[in-house]
Amino acid sequence: MIVSRFPQFPHYEISIALYEDVTNVEELRAKANSSLPFALINASLVFSVEQLYSAVYRVLIEHTYNKIQTASFSSECLLRLSASTKVSESQKFGLKYPSNRIICVNIEETTDDSIERPDETIFELVKGKSAVLEDENLSKKCDADTLRKIYKLDQTFQPERPDEFSRALVNAIQLRGL
Amino acid sequence: MSEDVLAKVYEYLTPGLPVVPIAQGAEAVVFTSEKHPYLPNSGKFILKYRPPKRYRHPSIDKALTKHRTIGEARLLTKLFLIEGLKVPKLIACDAYNGYLWLEFLGEELPHGKGFSNLKNFLWMYATDDGDPYCSIVEETLKKVGQQIGLLHWNGYCHGDLTSSNIVLSRSGKNETSWQPYLIDFGLGSTTDSVEDKGVDLYVLERAIISTHSAHAEAYNEWLLKGFSEIYKRYGDAGEVKLKEVTKRFQEVRLRGRKRSMIG
Ligand SMILES: Nc1ncnc2c1ncn2[C@@H]1O[C@H](COP(=O)(O)O)[C@@H](O)[C@H]1O
Numbered sequence: 001m002i003v004s005r006f007p008q009f010p011h012y013e014i015s016i017a018l019y020e021d022v023t024n025v026e027e028l029r030a031k032a033n034s035s036l037p038f039a040l041i042n043a044s045l046v047f048s049v050e051q052l053y054s055a056v057y058r059v060l061i062e063h064t065y066n067k068i069q070t071a072s073f074s075s076e077c078l079l080r081l082s083a084s085t086k087v088s089e090s091q092k093f094g095l096k097y098p099s100n101r102i103i104c105v106n107i108e109e110t111t112d113d114s115i116e117r118p119d120e121t122i123f124e125l126v127k128g129k130s131a132v133l134e135d136e137n138l139s140k141k142c143d144a145d146t147l148r149k150i151y152k153l154d155q156t157f158q159p160e161r162p163d164e165f166s167r168a169l170v171n172a173i174q175l176r177g178l
Numbered sequence: 179m180s181e182d183v184l185a186k187v188y189e190y191l192t193p194g195l196p197v198v199p200i201a202q203g204a205e206a207v208v209f210t211s212e213k214h215p216y217l218p219n220s221g222k223f224i225l226k227y228r229p230p231k232r233y234r235h236p237s238i239d240k241a242l243t244k245h246r247t248i249g250e251a252r253l254l255t256k257l258f259l260i261e262g263l264k265v266p267k268l269i270a271c272d273a274y275n276g277y278l279w280l281e282f283l284g285e286e287l288p289h290g291k292g293f294s295n296l297k298n299f300l301w302m303y304a305t306d307d308g309d310p311y312c313s314i315v316e317e318t319l320k321k322v323g324q325q326i327g328l329l330h331w332n333g334y335c336h337g338d339l340t341s342s343n344i345v346l347s348r349s350g351k352n353e354t355s356w357q358p359y360l361i362d363f364g365l366g367s368t369t370d371s372v373e374d375k376g377v378d379l380y381v382l383e384r385a386i387i388s389t390h391s392a393h394a395e396a397y398n399e400w401l402l403k404g405f406s407e408i409y410k411r412y413g414d415a416g417e418v419k420l421k422e423v424t425k426r427f428q429e430v431r432l433r434g435r436k437r438s439m440i441g
Binding site for chain 1: 244
């Protein structure tokens, strides 16, 4: 689990963890809409750490300036990851499709701005193996074809390096809905 | 730089994200930051802010700021998709508030010759015991021409193509090879207008003549050489379009001369 804060938003603690071989996806899916305070993201649609954080940054920007569109931080995370303005489209990043690799994102407003120690219990409902959240791990198992469709990347765009593919995703996320 | 603009930016960023103002244009203030807005990376990053204009009606002003911020961001994302074209990477965009985060490009030139934009680069070779006609200068200017060629061929114009809006970055560890990047697309547009392309070329030519007059002829020739190379990749169709643009470039130049004789 990675716990961090963005320099511009010292009062929000962001916890992110990647789990593999998750065995209770059905249970999580059933709870995802109502009773879970954190976002469950299909990890095969996350290509890079940068893609994920660039969406979370937009969540906090929109939240702080009162343009948050969905009911909670968790649904807003999915929405900001999505390249479409439709909430239904953004569900693709959730557990709509079966995947046993899941990324959990929790955004918590805090009164102080110090980094607390990771609270390993917040995601304890997820029954899986905790894995290292890093680019190599993500891109290797990522479903690039589906991502291309979601972010409407033309087949003529054939980046030579992974960071160029990631850059195209960040571009789509930052311009989404504008 | 106005104090209240700075205060506004510092309040928006909070003390956790300190920035330093480096340039003020007609429309935007540019800052550098050592912190990335959302990644733990340290380095150097650009924040471009369009402050509200008091002479405009607040709601019109808000809409315009949003429109222009999105316009510049969107242009950068489209230009990124053009193979071979080099523009700064978009990091974040808060259009409602007029903020754009961009990758920082360039570096300090050796011996205190300033920031590595094309203008300072050419100065470096024109002063002390530099050779203004050396192959590094020639290669770099051709590459600049190629960048403009790629931009124009693909149907875009820069709108403010001065030698300060071309930044050079060392390609890899090789000290003598520079990769030009085009920056500041605040006035850029998606347009196939031959006139706008002619004006882009003219503006850059004027910039070079005014700061490097003794060598301007060779420099502009190299620029056009690189520019033409891109068009010539596309056979007859490329040749036809190249003729159109260069013809218009000469017309714009002629108009410019007449204007300066009268004025
Ligand atoms: N991406 C960038 N990298 C480095 N310097 C930049 C960048 N963008 C803007 N600048 C600097 O800020 C000045 C004004 O920026 P602009 O308003 O975009 O023309 C430029 O002339 C550069 O010196």
